[in-house]
Amino acid sequence: MSIWNRVEVTTRFSELPSAFYTLVQPQPLTTPHWVIWNEDLAAEFGLPPEPNQELLSTFSGQEVPDVCVPLAMKYAGHQFGMYNPDLGDGRGLLYGELRTLHGQYYDLHLKGAGLTPYSRMGDGRAVLRSSIREYLCSEAMAGLGIATTRALALVGSDTPVRRETMETGAMLARVAQTHIRFGHFEHFFYTNQMTELALLADTVIDWYYPQCRGAEAPYAQMFTHIVERTAHMIADWQAVGFAHGVMNTDNMSILGDTFDYGPFAFMEDYEPGFICNHSDYQGRYRFDQQPSIGLWNLTALARALSPLIEHSELERILSTYEKTMQRRYSVVMRSKLGLKHSHEQDSQLFDDLFQLMAAxxxxxxxFLRQLSCIDIEGVQPILDLVIDREQAKNWVERYLVRCAQDDGGTTSDDELQRRCEFMRTKNPKYILRNYLAHIAIEKAEQGDYSDVETLAYLLAHPFEEHSGYEEYASLPPQWGKELEVSCSS
Incomplete structure (x- = not known):
């Protein structure tokens, strides 16, 4: 009996009008083989813990299960601030939706499945290098508790694909609550397809925001939720030092999930103006610009929704974004420092910390992980991370005084231990540093996937100590800080 007859799959997106998509069959990879299978995620859908030949055939594009209807979505979007109407799934296909054992539905999407009508000048392929990066980072974000798409499986092959050099093709099986983006709404708005625009909004409400259906203004209520979720996502990015790199509106999920991993990076040396994308010549998507770009993208979505929602209401909802994001960021950062209550001087304490790290x-x-280990290792390892140790010592002393305020004036050893144990659940020991991904990719290109598997495990549990794996938590070598990542990554 086929595996696909034992799991529940729906194909409701294919039941929408043809203006929403084009039916496309995948172009199979040659000599496919497994790179990594996400056993824990597979179990959530009732899929087997060990992948087999049938699954390999599915996730390499060789055979399409009878229960699936592969299609390429049509959308548009603003790319680096410029509207581009000629977008859509250019190298990925939506197969349908998988039902979890708990009754939730997730899109099953095969990335790197070949040419579609929206491939433009591309070849429709994904290479092993970029596929490994997306697999690892999406799972890293899930491990950090940040809203994200997930990676179910990664298949490699002998299929030649030319980028800067000749590489090999791969297919990533991605699952997400939805693949509907801001750009879907923009496409119908800018092509004056108002019936389809309203249908899209109704569909999003029925499928993802059913609580809005009974509201006095359901479309406005839907937009309110999108604004809130986007604000929370970006606040969470800022708190962990994550830079997305390509915050185009076609890369923005209507559910506030981190979406389409390309030239991303976790910031290492604290640098507010950090640019992770070598192709971002103007620094539009640098780290400290992400909050404002989030609002810019929401404003673009608001324009696309203007036939459905009054202008004044759109403006009112957009005006909530900044406070919502700042409130979320403050809560998350206080938890990372183990502060129980909000005090007026906290903003200055944080500002001084950021200035200290930047300088x-x-x-x-x-730094934040070491701060959370002060109960075990003391102050000195924290000071050793900072060139100006006297300035660092002054900040740590102020921080400990601030902690004592939460503890009634004095912090006992037991209270310090409890605080630090909590902080170690908020400050990861392991993140996906670019040099770690680079090493894993180099090994994988030689057929050794051991580092991919090791990183996937550590990043899924980033707050744990993992004795024996400390090298994966090491500071990057100088060459590791100089790696360049572009949109082709």
Missing amino acids: NHTDYTR
């Missing part, structure tokens, strides 16, 4: 090129993740 001293201090590793953001390591």
